[in-house]
Amino acid sequence: MICAICRRDARGFGFEPRLIGVPAPAVKLCSRTCQNITTRLKGMINPNIHERSALLDASAAGGTYVESLGRTDLATWTPEEWATLIDVVITRFQDSLRTAYAEDPPF
Ligand SMILES: [Zn+2]
Structure with missing residues (x-):
């Protein structure tokens, strides 16, 4: 969970x-x-405003990573490339949320 x-x-x-x-x-x-x-x-x-913003940040980071590979055919990706994409997206999402809540605490 x-x-x-x-x-x-x-x-x-x-x-x-x-x-x-x-x-x-x-x-x-x-x-x-x-x-x-x-x-x-x-x-x-x-999703609140910070979560929606974090999703946009994570999407942009994922897009940048995909562009860095130079291949958009997902069937050609290695397991490591997939894992890196997930890591990039999740890390950016969490970092964006932490930054937002540090500047705008919800309590
Ligand atoms: Zn939690």
Whole structure:
């Protein structure tokens, strides 16, 4: 399971929106920090402005990586090239979120 907020490993934290009368699915979380964010959002986990921005950043980083390979035929990629793409995208997404929340803490 991954944390619904930061996408790191969930570590025994969670949030059950139905307990406060919000009809949303339960989520797994990694920490009290992400639990507090979820509680503040009343369980809603639709992407917020920082997450949407992080997705755009991650998309741009992935595109840059693909361009660096010089091959857009995905069937020709090695397992290492695929793994690097995933690493580039996830790392940029997480870094973008950390930067955004450092400048605009959600609590
Ligand atoms: Zn988290």
